[in-house]
């Protein structure tokens with residue numbers, strides 16, 4: 001049984017190697033909150049808040065997550081005797097949404113639990129793969145630069161390539177890329193930049209035989225995606241629309257998508273991610289693990305999750321060096337020939353590089369169980 005002694009929040013900021021631009025926002029300096037949970041037996045688990053500094057992707061931000069953790073989630077959790085991380089869904093049930101804040105604490109407790117069980121996080125979650133295929137996201141830039149990026153990542157061996165599209169940049173860039181790389185396993189992420197009125201334009205994308213188009217319509221929509229999927233051949237993949245296994249069930253029943261991107265932060269944690277994975281497996285809907293421009297702590301959790309059997313499509317789990325000059329784990333998280341080995345060591349299977357965390361840290365907040373009523 002887990003009895004928590006201390007929870008530490010490490011607030012860090014890193015500058016991305018190159019700004020990450022999408023149809024809805026741009027990230028240059030990436031704030032993160034690293035969540036460290038230490039139990040009375042000295043085991044330590046780590047999680048990460050993957051919300052951004054501003055609410056451009058979901059309604060959550062670093063500030064809202066800090067408030068939820070400090071004022072609600074840590075006080076609710078720190079005195080609990082926890083037999084299994086699944087219990088956190090019940091502990092958190094009084095708190096509506098705020099999934100990324102919840103997921104960060106839940107992930108740390110999953111990591112700690114796996115270490116206490118002396119098992120890898122992958123095995124603890126029900127993983128079956130010993131290695132995972134990795135995909136990579138091409139940043140929005142000039143056509144020439146995007147072609148150059150793709151060439152670079154092909155050399156790295158990545159198995160799937162994702163570009164951002166919007167009504168401002170779609171057909172032309174896809175045509176350019178497909179003419180340079182006719183057989184490239186390519187997908188496009190629209191981040192809700194189209195509406196049902198763009199159905200004819202989205203139908204034109206069928207000519208490119210994309211693996212999928214991710215979240216073409218509204219971030220909270222399931223019904224219009226079902227209408228769109230009836231009109232286009234390209235498989236729709238939902239990201240922002242799916243924040244729980246209930247959303248996933250409704251999307252599957254309505255035919256709103258043929259693929260789902262699972263991000264533990266977006267859906268409230270690893271327990272909910274497994275529920276979505278299992279539901280999709282039962283309904284023959286393949287899933288892949290999305291990314292959030294995160295540090296290697298969340299990336300390590302994603303590797304473990306992506307080792308589950310229905311993660312059959314390479315996810316946004318690229319090398320840490322795709323975005324960062326320094327890794328905060330060792331060994332560094334690195335795709336070799338487009339694959340990553342799933343760690344077999346206990347927990348997330350990587351060591352924390354506390355020196356690099358201290359270099360990036362802007363603030364630290366310590367919560368002792370003994371001090372909380």
Ligand SMILES: O=C(O)CCC(=O)C1=CC=C[C@@H](O)[C@@H]1C(=O)O
Nearest residue numbers: 022057137290291292293294316
């Ligand atoms: O983490 C990565 O490598 C890619 C992240 C990524 O593509 C996204 C992160 C957050 C919001 C979006 O722009 C996009 C996505 O929707 O998947």
Ligand SMILES: [Mg+2]
Nearest residue numbers: 189214215239
């Ligand atoms: Mg997306």
